[in-house]
Amino acid sequence: MHFVDAKGLLTGSGGHFGMNIYRGCSHGCIYCDSRSKCYQFTHPFEDIEVKQNAPELLEAALRSKRKRVMIGTGAMSDPYMHCEESLGLTRKCLEVASKYECGIAVQTKSDLVLRDIDLLEEINRKAKAVVQITLTTYDDDLCKILEPSVCNTKRRIEVLEKMHERGIPTIVWLTPICPFINDTPENITSILEECSRVGVKGVICFDMGLTLREGDREYYYAALDKHFPGLKEKYIARYGNAYEVPSPDSKALMNLFRNKCKERGMLYRPDDCFKYMYELPDRYEQLSFF
Secondary structure (H helix, E strand, O other): OEEEOOOOOEEEEOOEEEEOOEEOOOOOOOOOHHHOHHHOOOOOOOOOEEEOOHHHHHHHHHHOOOOOOEEEEOOOOOOOOOOHHHHOHHHHHHHHHHHOOOEEEEEEOOHHHHHHHHHHHHHHHHOOEEEEEEOOOOOHHHHHHHOOOOOOHHHHHHHHHHHHHOOOOEEEEOOOOOOOOOOOHHHHHHHHHHHHHOOOOEEEOOOOEEEOOOOHHHHHHHHHHHHOOOHHHHHHHHHOOOOEEEOOOHHHHHHHHHHHHHHHOOEOOHHHHHHHHHOOOOOOOHHHHO
């Protein structure tokens, strides 16, 4: 990893902002869109760029705000990568958000987020805290292939359960669903049943498939050659260089997804999930997500 002094941290406007404390990732997920060349990385993806002045930048930005805002983090780079364990920059930023009574929506695959559960609970009392966890496969052996350097699905479900026990609302990202790998009714059903069991508020899934573009596609195909011999050729024959790569069973799986979420009382329209996450009422009622 390498350290930089960033010029700014928050992006967005109105009452909703985003921040990325790190750039790059060490989780090694084979499908990661953030590897795409369009993001113009000037350093190797695994050489994490650390915005070492992130807490100071956040403090300066929030000090100038006239009202509380919701801050999302994790959309481009996981805030709980391995380096966070020693650096603690995400925790320091959460402390700043708590100081100014701003809300936080954290997106991660890592159980390191449990280290900060006390702070997230504090933020949730003052404003609003939402923890978002990505789940792609119920099969932990497959999870080790798809997401090799981060905790497995079983552990992530435990994270969701512990957050719920502390009154912190959760959202699950059911994405990506990789054609011919994890695009089965059994996988989707198993994940959704667990989401319901541990009190997940909503599940985000735009479609049953994934996206591939230059930079990301090559890394993904190399992983297919290693773990699923012959599957790359199947992708090339079916999808060519398409950006959107839907499962052949996308329609049926999306119907299954919607029906299961309806049955279990979980939000499933992306707009509804985002509205829930980023609304910050003048007085946030913690019990509203039950």
